[in-house]
Amino acid sequence: MTAPPSQTNTATGSDVVELLPLRAAYLPSDHVQIEVRGLTDDGSLSLWSLGELVTTVEARGSGVVDLGVLPVGTYGVELTTASLTADSSSQALARTAVEVTADVRSRLRYGFVADYAPGRDLAPVIDMVRRLHLTGVQLYDWAYRHADLVAGGEDYRDALNRPVSLETVRRLTGAIRDAGSRSFGYAAVYGVGRAEWPRWEHAALLTPSGPAYGLADFLSLVDPAEPSWLDHFTQDLGRSIDAVGLDGFHLDQYGYPKRAVRADCVTVDVADSFVTLIDAVRERLPDSHLVFNNVNDFPTWRTGKSPQDAVYIEVWEPHVTLGSLGHVVARARGVGDGKPVVIAAYQHVYDSAPAVESDLATAFTMATLFSHGATQLLAGDGDRILVDPYYVRNHTVEPSTAALLQRWYDFLVEHDALLLDPSVVDVTGAYAGAYNDDADVTYAHAAVAREAEAGAVWRRVARAGNALVVHLVNLVGQEDTLWDAPRLPVGHPGPGTLRVRRTGPGLPRVRVADPSTTPRLVEVAVVADGDHAVAQLPAPHVWQIVVIDDGAGQARS
Template sequence: MTYEAVVPPSTEEKTTPELLPSRARFAPDQPVAVEVRTDTAPDVATVWHLGECIREVPVTTPGDVVLGALPPGGYGVEVVTGSRVLRTAVEVSSEPATSLRYGFVASYSPRRETDAVADNIRRLHLTGVQFYDWAYRHADLLGGGEDYRDALGQPIALGTVRNLVAVCHAAGAAAYGYAAVYAVGPDEWPGWEHLALLRPEGAPYGLGDFLFLLDPAAPSWLAHFIDDLQRAVDEVGFDGFHLDQYGYPKRAVRPDGATVDVAESFAAMIEQVREALPDARLVFNNVNDFPTWRTAHAPQDALYIEVWAPHLTLDHLAGVVRRARAEAEGKPVVIAAYQHVYDSAPAGPSDLATAYTMATLFSHGATHLLAGEADRILVDPYYVRNHRAAASTMALLKRWYDFLVEHVELLMPAELVDVTGSYASEYNDDCDVTYAVTPVTDTATPGGVWRRVVQAGDSLVVHLVNLTGQHDTLWDAPRETPAGTGTGSLRVRRTGPHLPQVRVADPDRSARLVDVPVRADGDHAVAELPAPHIWQLVLINPSPSAKATT
């Protein structure tokens, strides 16, 4: 049998074979269910957990299939239909805030269709959806009534916003309303200019002549801002808010002569919003890593970073994630890395760029804000200016988001520890991978395989990112199809007399973990690994009875 890289159905064609979870995330007491969409009679649904088949459920007709309750974790689900295997994944989690797979919506015209948005939330397992530019004005969120045009002229129907909130809830996702924390438009500015953040020559900082910036922690502004947020919860139904800023200024003077440390003002703002809205989910945008070191410790639900220059390479992305996870206090980390490459290059090279971005983020324990609406991806910080994804891009996203969810226990927990420097290389001689002619590197290096070793409970996870055929490691540039590395040789020190169990997975080649043969070599065990395509995940259990739990 072959695994199908199934292209999601368009709004015109609803019968393309596909397997979807009924929700983006399940609680432990919720029966897990999937929806089989096919014109071919299905046979059996199989549930896999880290390479182990744990359940088989007969399926006789297309439609909803109840798989029953499952313990917390990530699972792959396969349904056989003739010679085809349809795949999806499900996550069972007792805490909705332990992982944030973030998407977006940015269109709220009257009577817009929402079914395809619901499908995409389920398809990509999005646990949070940002409602970008839903409000009437930045400093007056609900001042436009039921139907209005936003500050840039886009038509908004609050009825549509509410419908999309309901769509998120039905699909198991939280709805985050966008709110800029210190931006005021020209019409509202006269009432707030006494709190302006001023340039050295005395003019207010702003975004062109479209918005002006003020001290986000000023008491009168915070009272107004928090009241607007509370009304949005009450009148629209949001679960929380995406709190945005623009990355500047870092320090500024107000008209009253007070010097504002903007990082401290952001932290104070988050604290006061949390105090006033204790049940709301809050995500603050640390633009270009500012000021992650401060807001990471504020009472919010995720650590979100929007990256720009000088964070241009895969190594830069990895460094941003490492710093964030070190400060995050267990919060999930989300990186907004907009793939502008789709505006200037065909889908094929651009899809490869996206795959390398995801490989870097996922393997380092972060998720990627990229996809949303029904079939759109972000290529611009103004989300309304998004990109309609090609079929190849949507198929890529489905494979890779399924892979992320199925292996979430090996990728996202805060307890995972990077042990590369302690285990790999000749001096340590505990765990490493070699290829006949392809170098293995500790950093993202063109022409090599980027190797990382992570401890997950009693097990080890080795990440192998294949950078052969690349002339640089920019994450937002067209990429070449990676060259073949040949098979790899994994050498790992044995613990006791037993041989370790070695399993390998790859989002493009082998969606679930499969065993590879292992042989003894003195104090070590050696396993032959298949050649990686872009990203290969290797799970090493010290003995067949060991579990990769954190």
């Protein structure tokens, strides 16, 4: 990977300088405040909106800098000192990003927690919430039992014998809320443990051979819409809010069965039952924030329009390539009525490959998801990422991975309007290619492909407001397009040539950004070529975005 801008401040003698927003997201009435850590000299914070300088504020050593009340939007923040200028983002001593929003539900940058031991230090978790701008945190396996969430008292062992302190859970929900985020308590919508099974076996979903469907050897499955279960489940969620102060729930399932016979001989379409359950939870808990897990895209087509706060999909085989991830996101956005889309793509690769190869796999996964308008559930618990569906079996990150995540999540937030806005639409087929001849990129040393193709630059074009956004994912040097496999070093396609059809007499404005090398939008030179305009683009690393404003009004000098 290309190294991020250095965070070593040799001028002031501080080893690490960092910017941390006090909140993952700010309301329009909030003062936007940034904590400066490790700075022993005077400097300044510059605030940027899609490459345009908004304001500059002094930073006198470490401490909290108040940027004031800002308009709704997303911003990049850069720290410079007297020895550096703010002309180039690559020279910034440290960077972060901030979001100001009137509706925190409109985005879900999702993380997790899986440790509730008594007396746990929560500071690393909250730092991660702030550092990665996580607007939701899943509290995984916090409950006493799957079918009896809060019956264990104040301290207990969970269903898989891990210690849980409700005092720790309460501190977590409060601290997450104070950091401008939300806590979602994990709740399986149809799983029942052995001790509770006699009460619920009348609602069992049965295999064709007779026994109830189950998970491993400790859970059996019931019809989530069976009336007595549904009443119990929704009441249990309400009791959980009262007990520990959750903001909402992560409603989980296991992807099977899709149709089954219930113990009372009723044939159940489980997709319909999931919709019934989501509707019932929303009716019982109208203010709660809800996320339902569409395991392997089942049944996104039915639940996407349900009254929940995101379209969340946990992917498995056959969704194993970068291209398949893009198609999953496109389908989810198509049925989600503008809800944020989150993909749980567990990077198992870290268990078998060195960090440098695994970090590249994660970068390609993020490039695919972010460029298609989705986010990834991956990071949590302070210094961990997910490599397994049982979140307790997570992976402690290397410094390179932590730096990668911070850099890319900052990039995601700063360029939100170009990436995650529900109005962004893919227009590749209408703009690119020889027949259209409206906007395209070529490389002297690499092919350009419309789909994810090993050895090529994967090119897509989106429309964001009045701008075109060209996404360039560099698969040069790769032998396949698997998202959860070790990656070879990134190949070099050389500079690119952008050719754009002009709208009027003026020249379009062209800017580029790249989370690996150029984190803020910067302009590139544009020249006329008849009815077209041409710009030379720097070579992409993993992912580059090119923003084109058509400049129809008047000629640009």
